[in-house]
Amino acid sequence: MLLITLKHGFCPPSEIQELLHLYQKSSTKPESTLLLQEQSYSMEGDPQVLEDDPDQKDQTSPVQTTTTQNPTAPSELVQNTTAQTGGNVIAPVLHGNVFNGPVHIHTVAESQHEGGAGGGQVMSESSAASYTALTADEPPWIKLKSTLKLNYERLLIGSSRTGHQEFLEDIYTDLVIVQNKSGGVINEHEVMQLEMSPNTPGSEEECIKCSDIFKVQPGTDRRNRKVMTMGIAGVGKTVSVNKFILDWAEGKQNQDIQYIFPLPFRELNLKKEKEFSLIKLLNNCFFSSKPALKSLPDEDGKVLFIFDGLDEYRYPLEFEDGEEVNDVNEKSTVGSLITNLINKNLLCFALVWVTCRPAAAHLIPQQYIDLTTEVRGFNDEQKEEYFTKYCKTEDVAEKIISHIKKLKSLHIMCQIPVFCWISATVLQPLMDKESYENIPKTLTEMYMSFLLQQKNLMKEKYSKKTDTDPERIILKLGKLAFSNLESGELNFYKNTLKKCGIDVTDGTVFAGVCTQIFRQQKGISERDIFSFVHLSVQESLAAVYVHHSHCNKKKNVFKKRTFWKKLGWKHNTVTDFLKSAVDRALQSENGHLDLFLRFLLGLSVEDSQEVLTELLPSLKIKAENVSNTAIYIKEKLKKEMQSDRSLNLLHCLSELKDNSLTAEIQNFLNSGTLSKQKLTSTQWSALVFVLMMSEETQEKFDLKKYKASEDGLRRLLPVVKITQRAL
Numbered sequence: 001m002l003l004i005t006l007k008h009g010f011c012p013p014s015e016i017q018e019l020l021h022l023y024q025k026s027s028t029k030p031e032s033t034l035l036l037q038e039q040s041y042s043m044e045g046d047p048q049v050l051e052d053d054p055d056q057k058d059q060t061s062p063v064q065t066t067t068t069q070n071p072t073a074p075s076e077l078v079q080n081t082t083a084q085t086g087g088n089v090i091a092p093v094l095h096g097n098v099f100n101g102p103v104h105i106h107t108v109a110e111s112q113h114e115g116g117a118g119g120g121q122v123m124s125e126s127s128a129a130s131y132t133a134l135t136a137d138e139p140p141w142i143k144l145k146s147t148l149k150l151n152y153e154r155l156l157i158g159s160s161r162t163g164h165q166e167f168l169e170d171i172y173t174d175l176v177i178v179q180n181k182s183g184g185v186i187n188e189h190e191v192m193q194l195e196m197s198p199n200t201p202g203s204e205e206e207c208i209k210c211s212d213i214f215k216v217q218p219g220t221d222r223r224n225r226k227v228m229t230m231g232i233a234g235v236g237k238t239v240s241v242n243k244f245i246l247d248w249a250e251g252k253q254n255q256d257i258q259y260i261f262p263l264p265f266r267e268l269n270l271k272k273e274k275e276f277s278l279i280k281l282l283n284n285c286f287f288s289s290k291p292a293l294k295s296l297p298d299e300d301g302k303v304l305f306i307f308d309g310l311d312e313y314r315y316p317l318e319f320e321d322g323e324e325v326n327d328v329n330e331k332s333t334v335g336s337l338i339t340n341l342i343n344k345n346l347l348c349f350a351l352v353w354v355t356c357r358p359a360a361a362h363l364i365p366q367q368y369i370d371l372t373t374e375v376r377g378f379n380d381e382q383k384e385e386y387f388t389k390y391c392k393t394e395d396v397a398e399k400i401i402s403h404i405k406k407l408k409s410l411h412i413m414c415q416i417p418v419f420c421w422i423s424a425t426v427l428q429p430l431m432d433k434e435s436y437e438n439i440p441k442t443l444t445e446m447y448m449s450f451l452l453q454q455k456n457l458m459k460e461k462y463s464k465k466t467d468t469d470p471e472r473i474i475l476k477l478g479k480l481a482f483s484n485l486e487s488g489e490l491n492f493y494k495n496t497l498k499k500c501g502i503d504v505t506d507g508t509v510f511a512g513v514c515t516q517i518f519r520q521q522k523g524i525s526e527r528d529i530f531s532f533v534h535l536s537v538q539e540s541l542a543a544v545y546v547h548h549s550h551c552n553k554k555k556n557v558f559k560k561r562t563f564w565k566k567l568g569w570k571h572n573t574v575t576d577f578l579k580s581a582v583d584r585a586l587q588s589e590n591g592h593l594d595l596f597l598r599f600l601l602g603l604s605v606e607d608s609q610e611v612l613t614e615l616l617p618s619l620k621i622k623a624e625n626v627s628n629t630a631i632y633i634k635e636k637l638k639k640e641m642q643s644d645r646s647l648n649l650l651h652c653l654s655e656l657k658d659n660s661l662t663a664e665i666q667n668f669l670n671s672g673t674l675s676k677q678k679l680t681s682t683q684w685s686a687l688v689f690v691l692m693m694s695e696e697t698q699e700k701f702d703l704k705k706y707k708a709s710e711d712g713l714r715r716l717l718p719v720v721k722i723t724q725r726a727l
Contacts, residue, residue: 149249231375234418310356377415444602447540478545543599602655646685
């Protein structure tokens with residue numbers, strides 16, 4: 001017999017069916033009995049009263065609702081409600097097919113007393129143990145599913161104070177996830193990785209559905225237990241993880257997994273100084289009201305741990321000399337628990353999913369990873385689908401798509417879903433107007449228009465507050481952005497913000513401009529975590545702050561300021577300032593200042609001054625010719641350097657509105673004389689840039705069109721990498 005006690009609360013029938021199924025699997029008898037026992041206090045809705053004896057009106061007694069499952073019709077339940085001792089009885093309230101009341105499960109062995117009249121119920125020793133073990137309100141895996149469904153069914157847009165939530169199902173778009181076999185360390189800036197990678201999977205690449213990552217492979221009995229998913233910031237790794245969790249919690253996918261525990265690295269950072277056993281850590285994070293989890297199943301693939309954002313973890317993972325942990329009740333540091341789960345010392349059959357940006361992939365040795373995947377972001381069809389969904393009218397969506405397609409650098413960036421959102425936010429109101437004069441055509445113009453739009457929203461919302469100064473808040477965020485750009489910090493805490501003069505208790509900080517560019521989240525430790533909505537937003541704000549510091553304070557952040565240099569700097573030009581920025585960016589080993597440099601150079605051109613003066617009214621602008629900066633960049637291109645650096649410098653020339661190099665190469669291509677030309681180093685760089693920006697090249701690349709030489713072959717390798725067909 002299975003005894004289920006209903007108390008005040010909610011229990012959907014699907015969960016009762018699941019519990020019945022589990023009970024029947026463990027039962028040796030073909031026919032099972034379900035006993036629902038209701039406690040005698042008020043339930044939701046109108047109680048049902050059975051009056052057997054008016055004289056005993058004030059007495060209450062348990063009601064037994066016996067639901068016997070017919071072995072020939074497993075899904076058919078027969079319910080009989082009876083009062084055991086008479087009197088007033090409050091029976092279970094049944095709304096449609098939903099029981100109102102949490103469920104207590106007790107397994108009881110049925111037995112006949114020898115010589116007893118009619119028999120009776122005797123609890124065996126094993127059943128008594130089960131009775132004791134299952135007295136919690138509900139099994140922990142069911143509570144976990146309910147919790148995760150609640151946490152992951154919506155996606156936050158904006159900050160936690162002023163943003164809004166959308167249902168994940170309404171906005172989710174499948175992303176291209178491919179198996180990555182290259183491994184190794186990737187040092188280029190992430191935008192350069194985007195520009196130097198194919199937009200669609202190659203013929204030899206294997207696409208993988210997110211929901212199938214941990215399933216047993218067709219035709220085999222093998223499964224991947226330890227999986228890493230790479231992708232640049234904002235490309236959709238976390239949203240893919242959220243969709244996987246939600247589908248599991250709603251019973252749609254991967255139901256062979258009993259527990260899923262999402263543990264983002266940004267939140268685990270806050271638990272560095274403490275020691276936990278694995279069980280205590282999970283209870284602390286997911287069952288905080290009272291410890292519900294006593295143990296974990298050790299069968300293959302029953303438990304999945306998801307560690308999202310390895311690049312955000314601030315402490316080392318020691319795989320070689322770290323402490324060995326084998327017991328889920330053994331205390332250790334959080335980092336040690338993670339490494340022991342990955343290297344299979346702890347719960348060797350558990351599934352582990354790690355997501356990270358490409359530059360951090362080497363932090364986990366490849367010998368511990370069964371499968372490495374890569375999220376590529378939107379392909380061209382998905383970009384168009386996104387703009388069509390976002391825009392109010394089809395006409396406006398078509399105008400935006402047409403505009404983006406004309407500008408290759410913007411079209412490439414739209415592989416990042418966040419950049420699609422920024423573009424749609426900026427372009428939609430502009431496309432409603434008849435004049436297209438002020439529509440952004442460069443990356444800098446797009447981001448400055450975005451920041452200005454957010455500033456205007458803030459002014460409208462807080463127009464009556466005299467102490468609200470949007471410019472002051474933008475510059476403070478810019479200072480925070482730049483000070484943490486070189487250190488690679490993506491997440492900030494209250495003490496970091498205070499150093500930059502940002503008061504997190506000030507409501508205006510998280511409204512208007514900050515609604516869309518700066519996020520506040522509550523971690524599993526209940527401590528606030530702050531971050532920019534995307535790295536590119538951080539880089540654009542950093543450029544605004546550095547440009548303002550030079551214009552208003554004659555400050556060059558790229559040089560140490562001695563007394564004599566400070567005196568001499570006042571007489572230096574914007575060209576000197578920008579030259580030092582170019583030098584500093586080229587010194588970076590991983591190109592982390594590449595996109596920042598594009599923004600900084602873009603802010604110095606005349607076309608940017610109008611939007612800049614609106615964004616920063618106090619900015620002291622002095623018109624200076626930037627042609628000398630363009631000449632300096634061309635001189636740099638003559639020197640031997642990595643292809644990603646030369647490509648970024650050509651992007652910088654585009655931001656400076658100098659297209660002389662690419663125009664020259666385009667003339668060679670159009671005239672068909674390129675195979676006869678002996679190109680200089682600078683011209684080779686320009687040729688590679690033009691080819692990589694060409695959609696035609698991505699479909700087919702014919703090497704015979706270019707003059708054969710060892711130097712030429714080496715320089716054209718990035719083009720071969722992105723093409724679908726090389727001749």
